[in-house]
Amino acid sequence: MIQDILYFTLYFFSLLFITLSMVTLAKYRRFQDKKILNSTNTYIFGLLFLAIYIFIATLNTGKFIVKELLINYYSSYIGYLNYLLIISELFIIIFMSVCYLITALLLKEINN
Amino acid sequence: MGELLDLLLLMQKYLVVILVFITAILWYNIKSKNKISFYTNTTIINLIFATSFPFIIDIIHFIPKNITFLIKSILIFITSIALFFSSLINYKTKRKERHKLLRELVDKKKDTPLKLEFVREIIEPELSLMKKEKKRLEKEKAIIKEGKETLKKYNKKLEKIRENLSLEKIELKNQEKDLKKQKSHLNKEEDNIDELKDLIEINKKKIEKLKNKAEKEYIEAKEKKKNLFLYEDELNKEKNILELEKAKITKEKYEQNKYKEKIDKENENILLKEREIYETKKKQKQAENELLSLKRKIKTLQTIIKKHNIQEEI
Numbered sequence: 171m172i173q174d175i176l177y178f179t180l181y182f183f184s185l186l187f188i189t190l191s192m193v194t195l196a197k198y199r200r201f202q203d204k205k206i207l208n209s210t211n212t213y214i215f216g217l218l219f220l221a222i223y224i225f226i227a228t229l230n231t232g233k234f235i236v237k238e239l240l241i242n243y244y245s246s247y248i249g250y251l252n253y254l255l256i257i258s259e260l261f262i263i264i265f266m267s268v269c270y271l272i273t274a275l276l277l278k279e280i281n282n
Numbered sequence: 283m284g285e286l287l288d289l290l291l292l293m294q295k296y297l298v299v300i301l302v303f304i305t306a307i308l309w310y311n312i313k314s315k316n317k318i319s320f321y322t323n324t325t326i327i328n329l330i331f332a333t334s335f336p337f338i339i340d341i342i343h344f345i346p347k348n349i350t351f352l353i354k355s356i357l358i359f360i361t362s363i364a365l366f367f368s369s370l371i372n373y374k375t376k377r378k379e380r381h382k383l384l385r386e387l388v389d390k391k392k393d394t395p396l397k398l399e400f401v402r403e404i405i406e407p408e409l410s411l412m413k414k415e416k417k418r419l420e421k422e423k424a425i426i427k428e429g430k431e432t433l434k435k436y437n438k439k440l441e442k443i444r445e446n447l448s449l450e451k452i453e454l455k456n457q458e459k460d461l462k463k464q465k466s467h468l469n470k471e472e473d474n475i476d477e478l479k480d481l482i483e484i485n486k487k488k489i490e491k492l493k494n495k496a497e498k499e500y501i502e503a504k505e506k507k508k509n510l511f512l513y514e515d516e517l518n519k520e521k522n523i524l525e526l527e528k529a530k531i532t533k534e535k536y537e538q539n540k541y542k543e544k545i546d547k548e549n550e551n552i553l554l555k556e557r558e559i560y561e562t563k564k565k566q567k568q569a570e571n572e573l574l575s576l577k578r579k580i581k582t583l584q585t586i587i588k589k590h591n592i593q594e595e596i
Contacts (some may be wrong), residue, residue, distance in 0.1 A: 177351070180355045180356065180359045181358070183362075186362075187365070188333075188362045191362065191365045194366070194370050194373050195369050197373055198326075198372060198373045201373075201376040201377075201380065202323075206322055213330045217330065218346075220333055221368050227355075237442055246439075256287070259291050259294065263337055264298055266334065267297075267302055267334055268301060270330070270331055271301050271305045271308075273330075274305045275478050277327070278311070278312050278314055281315075281322065281564070
């Protein structure tokens with residue numbers, strides 16, 4: 171139980187900080203040169219995928235709350251969560267890493 | 283299906299790790315060449331790429347799953363915190379710097395190198411451009427002046443035309459008003475005509491109904507007339523028959539009158555005879571009455587005689 175709470179809080183705060191950092195990075199764009207704006211947008215997009223992954227992980231780790239409070243919906247919640255986990259494991263992380271790779275390629279082009 | 287899914291997941295994990303490594307190598311190459319531009323913030327990008335490193339732990343099989351999951355979640359948490367704070371600090375410092383720069387640019391007392399550079403690099407070319415523009419504008423102004431004079435002449439002409447036009451406009455307005463009035467009048471008349479048309483149509487319908495009715499009545503009257511003619515013929519026939527009968531009846535009447543006269547005469551004779559009978563009957567009654575009175579007298583006399591006889595005997 172304590173382990174579940176620990177994971178849930180870790181993922182919850184990670185999600186919060188990632189979201190806030192996305193907002194600050196979006197604001198930070200106005201101090202950046204137009205040349206690197208494309209790469210900035212790309213890594214913000216990658217962070218969005220990471221935020222989605224962390225959100226699904228938060229839902230997964232927070233299932234003990236559903237079990238405690240909404241026991242009637244627990245089975246359907248688990249079913250829905252399994253689909254989400256499969257999607258996140260199969261696609262979202264790949265999308266994130268592809269976004270980072272594109273960022274690196276764009277930065278290479280700019281800095282050459 | 284489950285095995286295929288597991289295989290895909292495993293492949294995906296390896297693919298992610300490969301992509302992360304390629305990205306890291308690329309970024310390392312860029313950094314090692316020392317060719318990074320002034321605007322690229324390396325710490326933020328380092329931290330962003332660091333957010334993908336926790337996914338490398340997924341393919342390390344000798345570490346137990348629980349520990350892997352714990353390390354992964356802790357690493358994600360640490361990188362997200364670091365990213366947030368570094369981005370926030372960078373954003374704040376950049377904002378302060380920009381604010382300071384803007385203040386210096388506005389400050390008239392200080393001649394900072396940036397301000398001078400700004401004047402040299404941006405304002406001076408702009409000024410030269412503006413001077414050129416000014417010359418061009420002056421030329422245009424002269425041309426415009428010439429044009430203005432010609433325009434003034436044209437304007438005078440135009441004013442005259444305008445006055446005429448304004449008069450014409452007033453006339454046209456008056457005409458328009460009249461036309462509007464006429465139009466409204468016509469509209470009213472049109473409405474009246476429409477109403478009359480409606481009335482006429484209603485009357486037409488009524489007339490048609492009456493016509494149909496009259497036709498029906500005419501046909502009925504014709505038939506009645508025919509019937510009447512036939513009836514009249516029959517009546518005439520009956521009249522002739524009746525006249526003949528009348529003639530017969532008059533003859534009979536005449537004869538009856540004659541007969542009546544005879545009967546009257548006979549009646550008179552009868553009445554006379556009856557009177558005679560009545561008188562005779564009266565006389566008979568009188569005679570009878572006289573007879574009765576005589577009888578009574580006789581009786582009385584007989585009684586008297588009898589009484590007289592008795593007395594005599596006594």
